[in-house]
Amino acid sequence: MAGKRKPQATPRPTDAELTILRVLWERGPSTVRDVHAALSAQDVGYTTVLKQLQIMTDKGLVDRDETERAHVYTPRASEERTQRQLLGHLMDRAFGGSSAKLVLQALAGRRSTAQQRRDIRALLDRLEQEDSQ
Numbered sequence: 001m002a003g004k005r006k007p008q009a010t011p012r013p014t015d016a017e018l019t020i021l022r023v024l025w026e027r028g029p030s031t032v033r034d035v036h037a038a039l040s041a042q043d044v045g046y047t048t049v050l051k052q053l054q055i056m057t058d059k060g061l062v063d064r065d066e067t068e069r070a071h072v073y074t075p076r077a078s079e080e081r082t083q084r085q086l087l088g089h090l091m092d093r094a095f096g097g098s099s100a101k102l103v104l105q106a107l108a109g110r111r112s113t114a115q116q117r118r119d120i121r122a123l124l125d126r127l128e129q130e131d132s133q
Contacts, residue, residue, distance in 0.1 A: 010077050011059045025079040031070040
């Protein structure tokens with residue numbers, strides 16, 4: 001008797017895959033040629049981009065629309081969802097699951113702009129307000 005299969009978590013992208021995902025998040029659905037053009041400053045070959053997108057399709061990181069001659073690739077997860085997944089993994093591994101430790105190290109390790117600090121304060125104010133309700 002076969003048991004129910006657990007839904008598979010979205011795989012964690014490699015650094016190279018993240019580079020391609022950033023292009024797709026910025027540009028929207030794109031062909032291999034589009035992605036290659038966006039990465040031209042990084043001296044990445046066309047066939048490398050093609051192979052990477054094929055692997056990403058197999059892994060479930062992108063969807064491929066094959067209705068046109070030039071296949072169009074779209075990320076399966078949003079940038080925010082992917083960032084949260086990667087951050088959660090880092091938080092668990094490096095900070096024992098503590099979001100406070102992660103944030104404190106992030107703020108201490110890199111200079112933030114005045115706007116970024118205002119955004120952080122606004123987020124903290126919103127979270128405090130939600131907690132008090």
